[in-house]
Amino acid sequence: MAPLIICKKSLTSLAEEKYVNKKFIRDEDERPKVAYNEFSDDIPVISLAGIGECGGERAETCRKIVAACEEWGIFQVVDHGVDTELVKDMTRSAREFFDLPAEEKLRFDMSGGKKGGFIVSSHLQGEVVKDWREIVTYFSYPIKARDYSRWPDKPEDWRAVTEAYSEQLMELGCKLLEILSEGMGLEKDALSKACVEMDQKVVVNFYPKCPQPNLTLGLKRHTDPGLITLLLQDQVGGLQATRDGGKTWITVQPVEGAFVVNLGDCGHYLSNGRFKNADHQAVVNSNYSRLSIATFQNPAPDAILYPLKIEEGEKSVVNEPITFAEMYKKKMTNDLELSKLKKMAKENKLQEEILQKVKVEAQVKSCKSLEEILA
Ligand SMILES: O=C1C[C@@H](c2ccc(O)c(O)c2)Oc2cc(O)cc(O)c21
Ligand SMILES: O=C(O)CCC(=O)C(=O)O
Numbered sequence: 127m128a129p130l131i132i133c134k135k136s137l138t139s140l141a142e143e144k145y146v147n148k149k150f151i152r153d154e155d156e157r158p159k160v161a162y163n164e165f166s167d168d169i170p171v172i173s174l175a176g177i178g179e180c181g182g183e184r185a186e187t188c189r190k191i192v193a194a195c196e197e198w199g200i201f202q203v204v205d206h207g208v209d210t211e212l213v214k215d216m217t218r219s220a221r222e223f224f225d226l227p228a229e230e231k232l233r234f235d236m237s238g239g240k241k242g243g244f245i246v247s248s249h250l251q252g253e254v255v256k257d258w259r260e261i262v263t264y265f266s267y268p269i270k271a272r273d274y275s276r277w278p279d280k281p282e283d284w285r286a287v288t289e290a291y292s293e294q295l296m297e298l299g300c301k302l303l304e305i306l307s308e309g310m311g312l313e314k315d316a317l318s319k320a321c322v323e324m325d326q327k328v329v330v331n332f333y334p335k336c337p338q339p340n341l342t343l344g345l346k347r348h349t350d351p352g353l354i355t356l357l358l359q360d361q362v363g364g365l366q367a368t369r370d371g372g373k374t375w376i377t378v379q380p381v382e383g384a385f386v387v388n389l390g391d392c393g394h395y396l397s398n399g400r401f402k403n404a405d406h407q408a409v410v411n412s413n414y415s416r417l418s419i420a421t422f423q424n425p426a427p428d429a430i431l432y433p434l435k436i437e438e439g440e441k442s443v444v445n446e447p448i449t450f451a452e453m454y455k456k457k458m459t460n461d462l463e464l465s466k467l468k469k470m471a472k473e474n475k476l477q478e479e480i481l482q483k484v485k486v487e488a489q490v491k492s493c494k495s496l497e498e499i500l501a
């Protein structure tokens with residue numbers, strides 16, 4: 127029997143449609159509140175040029191980074207030492223991958239729980255509302271965790287470029303962890319030691335143009351699970367952050383050649399809540415497609431999470447020590463449960479409303495027939 131080929135419509139073709147399919151439509155309270163290109167300069171852009179020094183300049187950079195982590199859990203870095211040509215190659219190579227025909231990308235389909243590859247919308251199975259994005263993701267560190275059969279083989283230079291990119295981002299990630307450790311008043315290597323062995327996972331996000339961007343999100347509101355995320359974004363704009371639980375949002379100003387650094391949940395826990403875990407989302411638009419590359423610097427799966435320092439009079443924000451693998455599973459399960467519960471609550475409310483309407487109509491009807499009898 128001939129093999130059954132299931133053709134999944136990739137988002138790129140959906141982008142040609144006039145309306146957004148209802149699977150992507152968010153509840154009103156989750157829809158974008160600020161435009162993708164209404165930029166804010168609230169997130170500081172910090173030069174790392176002086177961090178090699180021992181004295182004043184390093185201390186000043188460290189102070190700025192700590193302040194940003196306390197305020198938003200987000201900052202941008204420039205003069206970071208990552209090769210400019212490599213960044214361009216990485217972006218070009220990623221764009222070429224998403225330009226491939228759907229069947230080529232689906233050779234790396236990761237639905238069904240495969241570790242790494244291509245998928246539309248989300249790495250989580252069973253999300254109630256879909257994200258307006260395609261992703262390709264791969265595990266890059268530790269090197270023994272690499273499964274090259276899940277890395278794209280097109281464009282031709284994908285593997286060489288992404289390997290070099292991952293290596294340079296690992297270096298940058300480690301430099302930043304040293305600064306954050308010092309900022310917490312600890313030894314330089316405190317955070318990297320807490321990670322046991324640093325893990326790295328790269329998620330390349332492609333957000334196609336969207337016919338009704340006000341109804342949907344490219345990537346729903348979330349915090350990143352790991353320690354820090356180094357995000358490379360193009361000049362389109364779409365990354366948004368909130369620090370009041372989603373009431374108000376700002377759109378992060380894209381800065382050519384910069385990396386956005388997001389503190390993740392582990393950064394929040396290890397600093398005993400002193401550093402914020404960035405609460406963020408990505409919005410889409412009808413004018414341009416957008417590309418962002420998130421490099422997650424994570425603790426090893428069996429690394430134990432517990433605050434590295436608890437000030438006098440403070441309580442731990444972590445109830446009991448937990449491994450990163452357990453924390454990750456709990457978080458993703460919770461995120462999924464929450465969206466399912468929200469859907470159920472909405473359906474129940476709707477059912478309640480329908481029931482109420484039916485009751486009222488029945489009353490009206492019975493009243494009418496009574497009037498008829500009385501007349
Ligand atoms: O795609 C992402 C983004 C992000 C994320 C966190 C939590 C969520 O519920 C969510 O929908 C997205 O962090 C990630 C962490 C990963 O390990 C893999 C990912 O694909 C992502
Ligand atoms: O595309 C963006 O700006 C955000 C991406 C992001 O938050 C993520 O991949 O975790």
Ligand SMILES: [Fe+2]
Pocket residue numbers: 348349350355388406420
């Ligand atoms: Fe994120």
